[in-house]
Amino acid sequence: MFKELDPLLHSQLRLAVMSLLIGVEEADFVFLKEKTGATAGNLSVQIEKLKEAEYIDVEKTFQGKMPRTICRITPKGVQAFENYVKTIQTYFNTNNK
Amino acid sequence: MFKELDPLLHSQLRLAVMSLLIGVEEADFVFLKEKTGATAGNLSVQIEKLKEAEYIDVEKTFQGKMPRTICRITPKGVQAFENYVKTIQTYFNTNNK
């Protein structure tokens, strides 16, 4: 009756990151940190998890001399995100069928 | 930008329980267990948490000689549920504004 919610996405911060990434071509660590309001440590950990799951690609480059971590959502990530949204919606409508 | 998701509802099982309760007058432990597919232990713990938060009322009665635990959602619970749904929806739409 209630399908399982992808545990990788059923996390406030990871969901927020995916939400941001799905709307843009790419986003860097600083951007994600600002938009989500997360601490750097927490964000670092959650980005790593999304990467391990291949929901996002992570590219470590340099902006001049400063490091810059760029994230992009993958097709697999888009798929998973859309699926999560669809699944949790079924928890919302009153007349559960 | 991303509002915090009520941690009491951001749990697969508790959300499922609330989803069921919002659609009915009342439901007992056995019904909730069957519909959610949860183990009795897990369900017991999560019902207790929802009760503590006053999101549901729990009434322990007897059906003949067998114990029967009846749950009902409270107005506060309805409010919280609706708020949770509204909040998480903001994580879904691509063009985060």
Added chain:
DNA sequence: TATATTTGGTTTATAAAATAAACTAGTTTA
């Protein structure tokens, strides 16, 4: 030119949650 301070992170430690396994108390059935 030392020396703070800031930037952009990672690693490690801690607290909280979810979950399952074990247990209880009583009931029904063989």
Added chain:
DNA sequence: TAAACTAGTTTATTTTATAAACCAAATATA
């Protein structure tokens, strides 16, 4: 009367989320 079942609760374990501490390099400051 003993085994199995019902309707749960309690306890223990695993997993998560999160913050705190740390690091290396860059930049600003005295």
